[in-house]
Amino acid sequence: MQIIAKGLNFVYNKKTKFSVKALDNVDLTIDEGDFFGIIGHTGSGKSTFIQHLNALVPVQEGVLKVGDYDLSANAKKDKKALKTLRSKVGMVFQYPEYQLFEDTVFKDVAFGFSNFFPQASKRETADAVYEALSLVGLDPEKYAERSPFDLSGGQKRRVAIAGVIVTRPEILVLDEPVAGLDPKGKRELMKLLRTLHEKESKTIIIVSHDMDEVAENCNKVAVFSEGKIVRKGTPKDVFSDAEEIKKLRLDLPLTGYLCQTLKSKGVNVDCDLTEEDFIRKIQEIKRG
Amino acid sequence: MQAITFENVSYAYKRADEEFSGKAVDGVSLGIEAGRSVALLGANGSGKSTLAKLINGLLLPDSGEVKVFGMPTVCDDPNGLFDIRKRVGMVFQNPDNQQIASIVEDDIAFGPENVGIEREDIGRRIDAALKFTDMERFRYSQISRLSGGQKQRVAIAGALALEPDILILDESTSMLDPKGRKEVMEVARSLNKEKGMTIINITHYMDEAAEADEIYLLKAGKLLKKGTPDEVFSDVSTVEECGLELPRASMLAAKLKAAGINIDQKITTKEGLAEELCKLLLKD
Amino acid sequence: MLQDLTFGQYYPTTSLVHKLDPRTKLLLLIAYITSIFVADNFYGLAAALLFLLIAVAFSAVPFWSVLKSVKSILFLVLFTFLLNLLFYAKKEGDTTLFWRITVEGLLSATFLASRLILLVMGSSVLTLTTTPVSLTDGIESLLKPLSYVKFPVHELALIMSIALRFIPTLAEETDRIIRAQKARGGDFDTGNFFKRIKALIPILIPLLVGAFRRADELGNAMDARCYSGSRNRTKYKKLKFTFRDLLATLFTAALVAGVVLLKIFF
Structure with missing residues (x-):
């Protein structure tokens, strides 16, 4: 499923004195199979934008197409189609473990599945839940019957993600998926997302504050600032203008910083900002 | 002078939680000099936060002794604990769960009010705390409307109003965006450098740890290693054993070295790595 | 947005009424309510209405905002009105209009409904001109004498202010x-009553778990x-009575005296 947004505008508290412009003429295309990074400061419109993708926030003005679903401001609203859309666009909010509510891991993961597929048999539900748990790296035999509230922080988050991917969404949107985890937890979760991306060929969209994470994993990036998209493209394109990134008060990824510094000293390292490519290019330069 | 000493301290939670089965802090001994900035590192569940709560007596040790400026946290004097808490400020992880009042200045007044400071003096303390955290223009603001970084600075100001000698940051930056993190770290840094305050920073960010005077590594409630950032981060196997990782620059340096590029192993900052690479590439 | 709940219906501006000590306002409201209940004829209520209008004029709050508060109890007002109209105990000499409706019954029902409306409008002047935080301070200060009989005044006030402080946080979380x-x-929007109640569980449980964690x-x-x-505790903010408060008190005393006089002479 491809996502096409054209001229999206969104204002909170419209027509009151507290009105805030959250999206300002946003144009963006996200292709099937992209690992897409969305960056920008808190309050730049990122969250509002991603919540448009499964109609949690309705389009006020502009065109938005998610696969065959037309969510544009003037398109006809169809409740049933909306449900199908939400099963295909999985949304993992910040600190998703705070939304767990059932007394067993199994029931919590099954919640979304039963909502979207009320006709599914017990067998089908169990299969889907077990598969989702395996995908997030939790052994179903071991965890399915445990209370989610007894798990560690990292495990709770995995359960919450399993509860979203259980419907096999084609697009998975995650708002700061690794926030608050320890380094090992972060590393493992990013690895999980890469696996989902490769094995299941899902479109993955992450909102992130960690530029290294974005440079290392994403093939495309969009930078939000005050409701507008101010830069978009490959990490290399987006981080090429160090001055502009500084002006937006964002950081460069480590590889980007190094390329920039080396360039100012007259050494041109032409890499795609992943560490692997950076090392390769340094080797090449060294060899001459 | 020793600001904090632990002598063979152990603590176990009395709940049946999976995460905390066994001892959360297990036979820890340490001594932290006044005026130092210390980073406390460890994976989730390694006992860092428990250790922090033992310092100001939010938790009392099952065995062993914790002393703050020579005062033990377990003593007969009912006011003893308050004498310690006055000197140990603490800022917690969630910016939303630390403020008592709705308005910034009312919240900062909470600590001084509790220990019976006179009214004029509280006003003076609020002025100073707001100035130090650069929050003066938010004095009459509603806390719920502030950003995460601003809320944490209000929390720091609330701690400063008790005029402490030690400030503990218990993962205080983990829920903030990079801008908020920078704001909070800047305040902590200047408290340490300008006021000579002892800073204990519990964090998952290795670049924050790389700035500290010394690092303590914790694993499963035990103190595994202590030393300067250079010393600790050059012991890669111990760092990894703790479920942690090196600062990004050190990791990349190690990878470059493994790829046959001759680079100093002791790098902990991006500036250091850039300099090293320049030296290496421009030499040829 | 839900954020604004903390300020309740507070109408932010500066006015004489806004600047009054919250304790003065609380006491005046009590006096006003008492006079409404003491009044047993329309002249008394008219005096109270006059007082209310003057208070609103000095508060710089649009009269429309005060009137809006009646909307939420409109059902109650109508209910009271009808109940009194239909079940008015008929006396000798009453003029029957039709069925069991009498002129006297109509007047009595109108009187009681007006009393209710005046009551609500008066209270809303207080909440429109006083922030919940300062109201809490006022209540704590007024209840202070009760702490000598071991009533937990400080704790009560603290609970109220923490509750107010957490309203926006919990609203956001919800x-x-x-x-x-x-x-x-x-x-959460379809199905019958029981289905909807059941659908709330996935919201209520995380909210409850979160509230305990926050606590x-x-x-x-x-x-x-x-x-x-409350041991050895000082207070940074001290409430202070000023000349304004004296004026407002005298003004209210005039109202109470007026109502009492009207009661005696009419």
């Missing part, structure tokens, strides 16, 4: 949880800042 469960196909953390934060109850 909003977030609803969105997250909606994204997982949760449906735990807040408790730690309070302990860390040397909280030990």
